[in-house]
Amino acid sequence: xxxxxxxxxxxxxxxxxxxxxxxxxxGVGMLLPFVSRNEADRRAVLTxxxxxxxxxxxxxxxxxxxxxxxxxxxxxxLFSGFYLPLFLILVSLIIRGVAFEYRSKYGKAQWRRRWDxxxxxxxxxxxxxxxxxxxxxxxxxxxxxSAEGHIEYVGGFFNLLNPYALLGxxxxxxxxxxxxxxxxxxxxxxxxxxxxxxxxxxLGLIAAVAAVAFLLWTNLSLPSFNLKIAALSAGVAVAWxxxxxxxxxxxxxxxxxxxxxxxxxxxxxxxYALYPRVMPSSLGAQFDLTIRNASSTAYTLKVMxxxxxxxxxxxxxxxxWTYWVFRKRVSASQIAHPERGILDTxxxxxxx
Amino acid sequence: xxxxxxxxxxxxxxxxxxxxxxxxxIGMGFLVAGLQTAWYRTNKVKxxxxxxxxxxxxxxxxxxxxxxxxxxxxxxxxxxxxxSRFVGDIFGAPLAMEGLLAFFLESTFLGLWIFGWDRLPKKxxxxxxxxxxxxxxxxxxxxxxxxxxMQHPVGYTINLEKGRAELTSIVEVLTxxxxxxxxxxxxxxxxxxxxxxxxxxxxWLLIKKMDVxxxxxxxxLGLITMMISFxxxxxxxxxxxxxxTEQQPMKMAAAEALYETTESAPFSLxxxxxxxxxxxxxxxxxxxxxxxxxxxxxxxxxxxVNDIQAEYEKTYGPGDYSPNIPLAYWSFRLMIxxxxxxxxxxxxxxxxxxxxxxxxxxxxxxAMIFLPFTPLLANSFGWIFTExxxxxxxxxxxxxxxxxxxxxxxAGSVLFTMIVFTLLYGxxxxxxxxxxxxxxxxxxxxxxxxxxxxxGGSDTKPLVMAY
Numbered sequence: 001x002x003x004x005x006x007x008x009x010x011x012x013x014x015x016x017x018x019x020x021x022x023x024x025x026x027g028v029g030m031l032l033p034f035v036s037r038n039e040a041d042r043r044a045v046l047t048x049x050x051x052x053x054x055x056x057x058x059x060x061x062x063x064x065x066x067x068x069x070x071x072x073x074x075x076x077x078l079f080s081g082f083y084l085p086l087f088l089i090l091v092s093l094i095i096r097g098v099a100f101e102y103r104s105k106y107g108k109a110q111w112r113r114r115w116d117x118x119x120x121x122x123x124x125x126x127x128x129x130x131x132x133x134x135x136x137x138x139x140x141x142x143x144x145x146s147a148e149g150h151i152e153y154v155g156g157f158f159n160l161l162n163p164y165a166l167l168g169x170x171x172x173x174x175x176x177x178x179x180x181x182x183x184x185x186x187x188x189x190x191x192x193x194x195x196x197x198x199x200x201x202x203l204g205l206i207a208a209v210a211a212v213a214f215l216l217w218t219n220l221s222l223p224s225f226n227l228k229i230a231a232l233s234a235g236v237a238v239a240w241x242x243x244x245x246x247x248x249x250x251x252x253x254x255x256x257x258x259x260x261x262x263x264x265x266x267x268x269x270x271x272y273a274l275y276p277r278v279m280p281s282s283l284g285a286q287f288d289l290t291i292r293n294a295s296s297t298a299y300t301l302k303v304m305x306x307x308x309x310x311x312x313x314x315x316x317x318x319x320x321w322t323y324w325v326f327r328k329r330v331s332a333s334q335i336a337h338p339e340r341g342i343l344d345t346x347x348x349x350x351x352x
Numbered sequence: 353x354x355x356x357x358x359x360x361x362x363x364x365x366x367x368x369x370x371x372x373x374x375x376x377x378i379g380m381g382f383l384v385a386g387l388q389t390a391w392y393r394t395n396k397v398k399x400x401x402x403x404x405x406x407x408x409x410x411x412x413x414x415x416x417x418x419x420x421x422x423x424x425x426x427x428x429x430x431x432x433x434x435x436s437r438f439v440g441d442i443f444g445a446p447l448a449m450e451g452l453l454a455f456f457l458e459s460t461f462l463g464l465w466i467f468g469w470d471r472l473p474k475k476x477x478x479x480x481x482x483x484x485x486x487x488x489x490x491x492x493x494x495x496x497x498x499x500x501x502m503q504h505p506v507g508y509t510i511n512l513e514k515g516r517a518e519l520t521s522i523v524e525v526l527t528x529x530x531x532x533x534x535x536x537x538x539x540x541x542x543x544x545x546x547x548x549x550x551x552x553x554x555x556w557l558l559i560k561k562m563d564v565x566x567x568x569x570x571x572x573l574g575l576i577t578m579m580i581s582f583x584x585x586x587x588x589x590x591x592x593x594x595x596x597t598e599q600q601p602m603k604m605a606a607a608e609a610l611y612e613t614t615e616s617a618p619f620s621l622x623x624x625x626x627x628x629x630x631x632x633x634x635x636x637x638x639x640x641x642x643x644x645x646x647x648x649x650x651x652x653x654x655x656x657v658n659d660i661q662a663e664y665e666k667t668y669g670p671g672d673y674s675p676n677i678p679l680a681y682w683s684f685r686l687m688i689x690x691x692x693x694x695x696x697x698x699x700x701x702x703x704x705x706x707x708x709x710x711x712x713x714x715x716x717x718x719a720m721i722f723l724p725f726t727p728l729l730a731n732s733f734g735w736i737f738t739e740x741x742x743x744x745x746x747x748x749x750x751x752x753x754x755x756x757x758x759x760x761x762x763a764g765s766v767l768f769t770m771i772v773f774t775l776l777y778g779x780x781x782x783x784x785x786x787x788x789x790x791x792x793x794x795x796x797x798x799x800x801x802x803x804x805x806x807x808g809g810s811d812t813k814p815l816v817m818a819y
Binding site: 046049050052053055057065066067069075079080084090091094097098102149153154296303312315318325326327328331342 | 412420428436437440442448451453455457463464466516518519758760761769780783790808809813815818
């Protein structure tokens with residue numbers, strides 16, 4: 001396997017990791033008001049994410065950094081081309097992270113309500129836009145060779161809002177909602193668990209319709225029938241159906257495994273459809289960015305391969321260990337004084 | 353303003369803002385880990401109170417540092433795509449390593465630390481804060497190596513056909529003396545910053561007679577941290593300036609607004625009037641000190657802006673190779689000045705604390721309130737000097753900043769995102785400062801019960817930490 005292909009695969013792995021992990025973060029964030037009946041519920045829901053959300057988000061940073069290192073042309077064309085959607089994602093991630101950390105520090109109801117709104121919106125925007133972005137990458141966008149000889153994006157913002165891409169956005173949005181609901185049903189008890197379970201079923205069916213439509217469209221718009229892409233698409237459908245079935249039977253652990261597998265297969269399918277291109281051009285194959293014309297030198301790829309081969313398993317081990325440490329379900333009854341923030345409680349001051 | 357100017361402003365705003373929080377995070381992570389270790393070793397509850405109290409402040413600050421860091425990772429591609437294409441083969445590697453080695457480490461173990469009080473045995477819980485702290489320091493190392501490469505590119509070759517710089521030795525990039533000197537300048541600065549924070553806040557608590565037992569100890573800890581780290585900052589700063597004189601003589605000349613090459617060059621303390629090479633109205637000089645600073649010899653020759661300009665025109669072709677000289681001159685002085693001021697306050701306070709005494713005098717309260725701001729200002733001016741002083745280059749000698757900007761991004765887009773980032777960052781600063789002041793006013797929690805948990809914690813007990 002060539003170094004370029006190795007790195008194409010590694011970047012696919014990073015995006016798979018990101019979408020599986022932050023996928024449920026986004027889902028839980030969006031579902032916050034819909035699975036909670038009171039303040040203790042809301043805090044229990046957020047506590048399921050508390051120890052892990054930041055580590056999950058690092059998958060995105062590493063995917064970005066790895067693209068920069070391994071395929072600088074891809075990094076440069078993609079991020080300057082998809083400027084505004086990316087900007088919206090960044091703003092959302094900024095607000096979202098701060099919202100998680102600051103929301104429950106104060107007890108004031110208004111303060112918390114505002115952060116809750118922020119969490120819902122800032123989870124929904126990236127969940128939608130990542131799908132839009134990836135659908136556009138797969139579909140091909142107007143790329144052209146500039147005077148300096150670089151392949152640059154020449155479409156505008158609205159070019160990115162075509163029906164296929166928007167459908168892709170609906171897929172990631174609904175899939176992450178379902179994935180988040182399944183995660184919540186796995187990580188909580190009582191009312192939250194029941195509500196998350198019901199929502200997982202309903203959302204899972206909506207996501208199934210959207211995903212099937214999107215994958216059909218993807219397969220039909222290929223120049224010729226491709227068995228592997230079709231097989232991966234079928235795999236997505238099977239995993240998703242298995243996830244819904246497991247949810248029905250209240251096998252929450254299995255449901256999570258299946259929804260994560262469906263995301264894994266879905267992202268693999270998209271990357272497989274791309275390969276060996278990283279950003280096809282809609283203006284002709286001569287303007288395609290591929291793993292060859294976008295890549296770094298063999299030396300850089302070798303150096304980065306050594307680092308990735310050593311570090312990725314290590315990261316998986318200690319991140320996995322984190323999930324094991326926090327394996328217990330969170331109960332709303334474990335939140336003592338839910339309406340009190342830690343900044344409200346520290347009032348026993350010694351005056352000497 | 354065109355998209356280049358706007359992109360430069362945006363980079364300046366987002367980066368200076370991000371770096372307000374970074375040194376606090378790096379330094380406070382280390383000090384909180386130290387406090388928790390003191391508690392672990394001695395079992396004295398005052399150290400547990402200190403760990404929890406400064407831990408709260410650390411986390412409020414960390415949140416903003418993390419989220420503004422995401423912008424740092426992506427704005428190279430968004431606003432500086434031509435730069436990214438040119439340097440990606442080299443510059444991307446330390447960035448990716450930073451993510452894989454450092455970001456994962458700090459974020460994962462910090463999550464474990466925050467929520468692990470009732471989930472991890474005492475010893476493992478202590479290990480998590482050290483690992484998170486190690487992650488922050490490692491992260492600084494990689495990003496500083498990347499920045500050092502922009503100051504002084506090594507281990508590369510230019511591929512003319514592809515129009516880019518290509519990596520030939522990662523070891524050189526990661527171990528060149530510019531990277532190491534910067535690292536040993538920045539990390540102690542972070543410790544100095546955190547020391548000033550801990551000291552300033554502890555002094556306030558001491559004056560308000562809140563948890564005197566703890567605040568005396570942490571005041572001393574903060575002040576001593578400042579003393580030790582100041583010596584390190586001073587020594588590495590001296591080394592850095594000599595490396596800079598050798599590698600970027602223009603930056604040193606600009607720092608002194610020294611237009612003509614001079615032997616036994618004086619160090620100018622301050623200037624009133626213009627810095628454009630004409631005679632200044634009023635100037636205080638210390639004879640020969642600049643020569644010593646730059647070359648290690650009081651009689652050494654320091655090249656002036658005009659000579660370097662002539663030399664660069666021969667090497668790189670016609671153009672202006674000098675940075676904004678008043679900016680370089682003043683930011684260099686303000687960096688040193690604010691750092692020195694913080695050190696003097698700390699020295700004075702520490703002197704008054706000897707033999708168990710409490711600092712006194714009318715100067716004490718205002719000086720201690722101002723104390724945390726001295727390193728913050730010094731840090732910002734230091735980086736403004738480093739980056740602005742390298743101009744017109746993005747990577748010294750290889751690519752100009754003006755050639756690095758994205759070709760396909762319109763000025764309107766950059767302006768729009770700049771306005772939104774600036775407003776958003778402003779609101780976040782307002783909230784962050786509000787929360788920080790609230791924590792300080794509440795003071796440390798005095799009623800703490802701690803039970804050494806077993807791994808995984810309990811199903812039913814109230815959670816020590818919940819979002």
